[in-house]
Amino acid sequence: MTPQPAYWSEEFTPDERARLAPYVTNLDRPVFALRNLPETVKGALFARYSRSGKTLRRLFLDEFADDVQSPGAGGSGRRGPGNPEGVPRSEEALSALECRTDAVHPGGDHSIVVGEVIGVWNREGSGSPLLYHRGGYRHL
Numbered sequence: 001m002t003p004q005p006a007y008w009s010e011e012f013t014p015d016e017r018a019r020l021a022p023y024v025t026n027l028d029r030p031v032f033a034l035r036n037l038p039e040t041v042k043g044a045l046f047a048r049y050s051r052s053g054k055t056l057r058r059l060f061l062d063e064f065a066d067d068v069q070s071p072g073a074g075g076s077g078r079r080g081p082g083n084p085e086g087v088p089r090s091e092e093a094l095s096a097l098e099c100r101t102d103a104v105h106p107g108g109d110h111s112i113v114v115g116e117v118i119g120v121w122n123r124e125g126s127g128s129p130l131l132y133h134r135g136g137y138r139h140l
Contacts, residue, residue: 008030009028009029009030010027010055010057010058012027012057012061016061019065020061020065022035022036023035023037023065023068024057024060027057037068038068039101040099040101041064041067041068043101043111043113044064045060046111047110048063050109050110051109093121093123094122094123095120095121095122095123096120097117097121098117098118098121099115099116099117100115100116100118101113101114101115102114102115102116
């Protein structure tokens, strides 16, 4: 009989397991895949992971899980512009841009993401957001 390989396993509380389950393929083995996450969240997660001493699942729980809507849940007001399945946005945001990733280029210790703006959201009554474009400030 071949002995089973020994490997390190993370411990999660029942609540943490429930929060992780929609987004990772397993909770008990060291190799897993991410699922049901917007590309922008995955990009931010890996950018942060490259500078963190935490495991990927622990980092997701500590810094990203509260900002991601569970798959199949209704719109929460924290979704991106005009799209209940869009990217998360801060409750305090005055405006938000939703972008689609076109390309990701290596940039030393980080990635350079080139994208296309596909949606704009402005909080009602917040005024017009101020943008810097072509050497000057503009309003949408």
